[in-house]
Amino acid sequence: MVQKQQEFLLVKRIVIIGAGFAGVWSALSATRLLDKHTIGPDQIEVTVVAPRASLDLRPRFYEANVAEMTAPVGALFEAAGVRFVAGTVEVIDAKGKAIEYVDPSGTHVRLAYDRLVLASGSRVVRPAIPGLSDYAFSIDQLDEASQFEAHLRSLAGRQDSLARNTAIVVGGGFTGIEIATELPARMQSILGEGAQVRVIVIERADAIGPELGAGPRPVIVEALASQGVECRLSTSVEEIDAGGVRTTTGERIDSLSVVWTGGMRASALTEQINCQRDAIGRLLVDADLRVASAPEIFATGDTARARTDASGNYTLMSCQHALGLGRFSGNNAAADLLGIPTLPYTQERYATCLDLGPWGSVVTSGWDRVVQLSGAEAKQRKRYINSTVIMPPSPVREEALAAADPSLARNPTSVQARA
Ligand SMILES: Cc1cc2nc3c(=O)[nH]c(=O)nc-3n(C[C@H](O)[C@H](O)[C@H](O)COP(=O)(O)OP(=O)(O)OC[C@H]3O[C@@H](n4cnc5c(N)ncnc54)[C@H](O)[C@@H]3O)c2cc1C
Structure with missing residues (x-):
């Protein structure tokens, strides 16, 4: 039996599925914009639904002591005023504007949304x-x-x-x-x-x-x-x-x-949205990351194929893009609900930083991947990215919301991960 969450009629809700890179930054960027317009959770609630309130650091899963490669985000959500719901989403009912999730006790719960942000990532094929x-x-x-x-x-x-x-x-x-x-x-x-x-x-x-x-x-x-x-x-x-x-x-x-390690595919939840997909299951989204056939749904991170720049490059399944996409998707879901203009997503700069074990790393810049650094110097950059750039912000409300400003995703140095 599916339980219905108690609804308070006047509260609107942005639901974000997933607490990975794109989900966490979506939640913070939505809250940032609402905060700027002095809208509190009593008017528009931002809710994240994911199995755990922890951001798994997937780019570090090749390292030793992998159990430590997850960053708790419960305190961050609490400080920012984001509601966290533990659950695994099984159904997206785009027509009924609701999702259904299974909570840790096995109960099926239906949760209505006004705007949905799909940030459920990808899986190896x-x-x-x-x-x-x-x-x-x-x-x-x-x-x-x-x-x-x-x-x-x-x-x-x-x-x-x-x-x-x-x-x-x-x-x-x-x-x-x-x-x-x-x-x-x-x-x-x-x-x-x-x-x-x-x-x-x-x-x-x-x-x-x-x-x-x-x-x-x-x-x-x-x-x-x-x-x-x-x-x-x-x-x-x-x-x-x-x-x-x-x-x-x-x-x-x-x-x-x-x-x-043979290839990735977007989360199976993408299949429940009637929309064009690319060869790896990602939803094709508009400039503001909205799904064209379901205007109340935004897709982000590894679930979205979005154009990054005017030269015709598109996002990759990468942390670098998830960090930028998240800052835009949450902002735009909130803007749309407030009836103010959304922001077209752009992320001009592209870089890669590949770890090569004790030998070092290699850093490249641009879509033609010109080598900038290699060996020990590049390894220092990789360590910095892995320990700092990809980490969620501290649970201090003002700092966390400021860091979620979408304009930072356009800043070359702030959001560079597969970087
Ligand atoms: C081994 C490995 C190494 C990588 N190395 C790099 C690298 O060096 N640089 C780089 O940029 N990228 C790297 N990547 C890719 C990068 O990790 C992903 O692109 C990035 O994690 C995507 O972020 P995301 O938020 O879209 O999804 P994810 O980080 O996968 O987060 C998805 C979230 O959704 C939740 N979720 C999934 N299904 C459901 C559901 N049904 N209901 C509720 N919640 C759900 C998950 O629990 C999780 O919280 C690597 C990936 C792997 C696997």
Whole structure:
């Protein structure tokens, strides 16, 4: 049975689904605009619905001690005057302007909205490769990355063997490269200096980091080679079992640790909105991040494909864009409800910062990804991004709301994450 939340007739409500980068910044930017117009929660309430009041730092899931890679946001929401509801949304009823979520006790609850912001992120795609769901690890979600870390630690208690000492990373994109360059040193410290650690990347394209382009590739290749990471290019995985993989080139590789990083898809909730989608399930949104077919719904973060600039570039599934998109989507949902003009989303500057393990990192700028920094200097930048830029603000209302100003997303230095 679906319970209906008690409604107070005069209160309007902006509901935000998700407490990731885009969701947290949407909530703060909506509250900021309402605050500027002296509208309190007794008139328009901003509500975030997510399983936990914690922002999972997905860009850091390749690092050790992954259980710590989440930042509590309960106190921040409380300080800002954002209502948090623990729940997993199962239904978006665009016609009825309501969502249905399941709360931690298992109760189904219906919650009406006046404006909805969809910020439910993305998931790694798991194709129907035999054995993938049973035997491959993932670092996509916090629980999955924690399981992989626990598995790596457990290898110390296993008998020395080729399979124990070998890790296979399937997918040589951004995430695959970051975990592959992290693993040699991590496995060596777990297995001991004597162990013959081997890390192999399997990539179906004919070059490593296919989506990163030619600019940073020589640096990436150097970093992989210097840490002994092997690459199998133009190769896919055909089958995975408890002891390793078989590839499309007919090779059998023994490994107890296969990590799947093969591509992302927007949250399944996007499928409940009648709207055009791109090849990875993202909703095509207008300049103000509104879903054209459902004008009370805004999509943001990894659920939205939005144009970033006049040159025709579009957002990527990245923290860098989620931080900017969030600041616009919340602002615009609130502006629309107040009947004032919304702001067209722009985020002109684009940069990347890819971690390459103990070797260092590489920083590029622009959509053609021209290398700006590499090695130890770039690693310092990566550490700064991971420990500061992507973190939610402190739970101090004025500071948090000021930081949610959408104009900051246009500022080159303030919102640079896949940066
Ligand atoms: C391993 C890894 C490494 C990455 N590295 C980088 C990097 O170096 N740089 C970079 O810029 N990007 C990186 N990314 C991508 C980046 O993490 C995402 O683009 C970013 O997290 C998107 O933010 P988001 O807020 O849209 O979604 P998310 O951060 O995924 O947040 C989604 C939120 O929605 C909630 N949610 C989901 N479903 C529901 C539901 N049904 N009901 C209620 N709530 C729901 C989730 O619990 C979560 O709170 C990486 C991603 C991964 C997985």
